[in-house]
Amino acid sequence: MTLLRRHPMAFALLALVLLSALQPLPSLVDAATGEPPADADLVRPTAYTAFAPLSNILDALTFLGLGRARALLIEWALALAAWGAFRRGTLRQRLDRALFGPLALAALGGAALLLPRPVPRLVTADSSLTVIDYHAHTEASHDGRPGWTAEDLAAWHEAQGFAASYVTDHNVVFRRPIEHPIRLLPGVEWSVYREHILALGPVRPIDRAPYNRDARALGALFAELHHQGALGVASLPEYWLNGWDDVEGLVADSVDGFEIVNCAPKALAFSTALRGAVAQLAAAHDLLVVGASDNHGWGKVTCAWNLSSLSAHGYAANHVLARPIALAQGDWEPWTAAYTQPWLMLRSLSSSERSSWVTWILVILIYRAVPRRAGDPGGIGILARSLEMFKVRRPGA
Numbered sequence: 473m474t475l476l477r478r479h480p481m482a483f484a485l486l487a488l489v490l491l492s493a494l495q496p497l498p499s500l501v502d503a504a505t506g507e508p509p510a511d512a513d514l515v516r517p518t519a520y521t522a523f524a525p526l527s528n529i530l531d532a533l534t535f536l537g538l539g540r541a542r543a544l545l546i547e548w549a550l551a552l553a554a555w556g557a558f559r560r561g562t563l564r565q566r567l568d569r570a571l572f573g574p575l576a577l578a579a580l581g582g583a584a585l586l587l588p589r590p591v592p593r594l595v596t597a598d599s600s601l602t603v604i605d606y607h608a609h610t611e612a613s614h615d616g617r618p619g620w621t622a623e624d625l626a627a628w629h630e631a632q633g634f635a636a637s638y639v640t641d642h643n644v645v646f647r648r649p650i651e652h653p654i655r656l657l658p659g660v661e662w663s664v665y666r667e668h669i670l671a672l673g674p675v676r677p678i679d680r681a682p683y684n685r686d687a688r689a690l691g692a693l694f695a696e697l698h699h700q701g702a703l704g705v706a707s708l709p710e711y712w713l714n715g716w717d718d719v720e721g722l723v724a725d726s727v728d729g730f731e732i733v734n735c736a737p738k739a740l741a742f743s744t745a746l747r748g749a750v751a752q753l754a755a756a757h758d759l760l761v762v763g764a765s766d767n768h769g770w771g772k773v774t775c776a777w778n779l780s781s782l783s784a785h786g787y788a789a790n791h792v793l794a795r796p797i798a799l800a801q802g803d804w805e806p807w808t809a810a811y812t813q814p815w816l817m818l819r820s821l822s823s824s825e826r827s828s829w830v831t832w833i834l835v836i837l838i839y840r841a842v843p844r845r846a847g848d849p850g851g852i853g854i855l856a857r858s859l860e861m862f863k864v865r866r867p868g869a
């Protein structure tokens with residue numbers, strides 16, 4: 473009981489980790505149906521599971537829509553600062569603690585974007601299917617990460633189980649054949665009249681001016697792409713945010729498909745209801761539905777994969793698999809992110825990840841509990857304690 477009173481945070485976290493198992497989310501879902509796929513699974517490397525609390529938190533931070541990312545960071549920074557400031561101690565100690573929490577949070581955000589780490593990998597039992605990405609960028613895009621080469625992109629995809637990816641830089645045609653470690657396929661993302669259209673296949677440069685005038689002029693782009701032997705797929709954030717009133721117009725213009733998942737922060741707020749509506753529209757017209765990492769060189773994990781079948785065409789040719797946390801977070805108001813994102817993360821834990829969380833909580837709890845019984849002063853954690861010990865050892869202190 474004393475242990476429980478002295479370490480309420482550790483026990484609350486332990487309770488949440490265990491309770492969330494009562495409302496589990498699968499590792500992967502088919503984005504069109506919401507059901508777990510029968511022919512694919514997510515494999516987590518041993519190091520990913522061993523450090524599951526860090527791995528899962530970095531993934532959960534990566535899969536935040538823009539509004540939710542902003543809300544989560546502000547709310548957690550304020551809460552951590554307040555927690556540090558109101559704990560007992562000298563003014564200086566309280567100021568240090570108030571700063572430590574928000575700085576640690578900022579470091580986690582930076583780590584989610586940049587830290588090399590083990591990542592989950594999609595594996596499929598069906599060898600007739602290709603694991604493919606339809607939308608990704610290199611440094612050739614104006615908003616691509618500087619130094620992010622096609623080779624970097626290929627390695628990023630390979631680590632996550634992709635066998636191929638189209639390279640779709642903004643208005644820059646990619647035509648460099650790369651076979652290893654995965655196949656990079658030619659493509660481009662054309663910005664034309666408030667839409668971004670992925671051109672996939674043997675693309676050639678075009679003059680965008682004639683297609684840029686209005687929605688009607690844009691429609692002619694699809695005939696040009698088909699003439700080139702390429703497909704034209706509507707990119708999610710633009711058709712949703714700029715052209716939602718005229719999605720059916722794109723169908724009339726002979727668009728070949730729609731993204732229904734896109735992992736870019738501005739596209740992650742897309743809701744399940746809207747995704748269902750687009751999937752229904754695509755099914756009715758036998759059009760492709762695809763998922764897109766829309767990777768720009770930031771972040772280590774994709775929220776979506778595609779299982780593509782050469783023997784089928786149209787709607788049946790591709791299945792979009794996605795991490796449920798990335799899809800479900802789009803159904804929540806941004807301001808709820810501070811608690812809904814951690815809860816979705818805990819619900820998505822596999823049993824081995826959950827065991828890893830429990831182990832880490834217990835190890836840290838024991839580490840913190842033992843010296844306290846010996847009369848060690850309180851602190852905000854291991855770091856604070858090691859600072860205290862450092863202070864004691866300093867001559868004259």
Ligand SMILES: [Zn+2]
Pocket residue numbers: 607608609661766
């Ligand atoms: Zn893009």
